[in-house]
Amino acid sequence: MNEPISTRNLDNYGSPELPWSRPREALATLTPTADLTFFVATVRPDGRPHSAGVGAVWVDDALYFKGGPNTRRSRNLAANPACSVSVRLTGIDLVLEGEAHRVTDTETLERVAAVYRSGGWPVSVDGDAFTAPFSAPSAGPPPWHLYRLTLRTAFGVASAEPHGATRWDFG
Template sequence: MTNPHATKNLDRYGSAELPWSRPRDILTEDTPTADLTFFVTTVRPDGRPHSAGVGAVWVDDALYFKGGPDTRRSRNLAVNPACAVSVRLRGIDLTLEGEAHRVTDPATLERVAAVYRKGGWPATVEGDALTAPFSAPSAGPPPWHLYRLTLHRAVGVAGAEPHGATRWDFTP
């Protein structure tokens, strides 16, 4: 289980530090069945940011997302794996920072495809990628590369009780 090695309370109003288990448990429960939009921000070769909405799922304590090999995000990640992913969860806004690397392991691909299928997207594994009869237009044509985010830092701002704002650091 991914646990932070350090936390910092960012709240200015006296709220307690938020536990990492709060967003982690919501990610576990709500992906892929809740209507969540994740935004992945990558870095272009010239240093400018690029953001795109993606379908993502939390599986085995990690965030996975997809992209066609010719999409800007996939081309950016091939050169520079640094990225950030943002999402509004039930009661808490969350930003995840880290590195995304392509997943080609057949067992992991199948495990993640099964979670996508549970949410209604009929993903299957084809070679070292995912395919399906349809996807979001921004994903590009199939097959789609699967990426796993290696989490370095996360920031959560709770808009529901208990309120608070916390940064969790995952790398020493």
């Protein structure tokens, strides 16, 4: 289990720090069936930011997302894997920061594809990528690369009781 090595309370109103288990459990139970949009922010080669909505899933305590090889996010990640992923979960807004690297091993691709299928996307593994009859236009045409976020830091701001704001560092 990916546990933080340090936690810092960022709340200015006296609320205690939030446990990492709160967003982790929300990610595990809400993906892939809830109507969530994750936003992946990457950096272009000239330093300008880029952000795109993606379908993401939490599998085996890690966040995975996809993108066509010619999408701006995939090209950016190939040059610089640093990125952030933002999402509004039930009761907590979450920003995840780290590095995203392409996943090519068949075992992981099959495991993540099964989770996507459980949410209604009829994806299959084709070589070292995904294919399906459809995907979001922002993903580009198939095949789609799969990326795994190596989590470094996360920020959560609770929008429901118990309130609070917390930073979690993962190393």
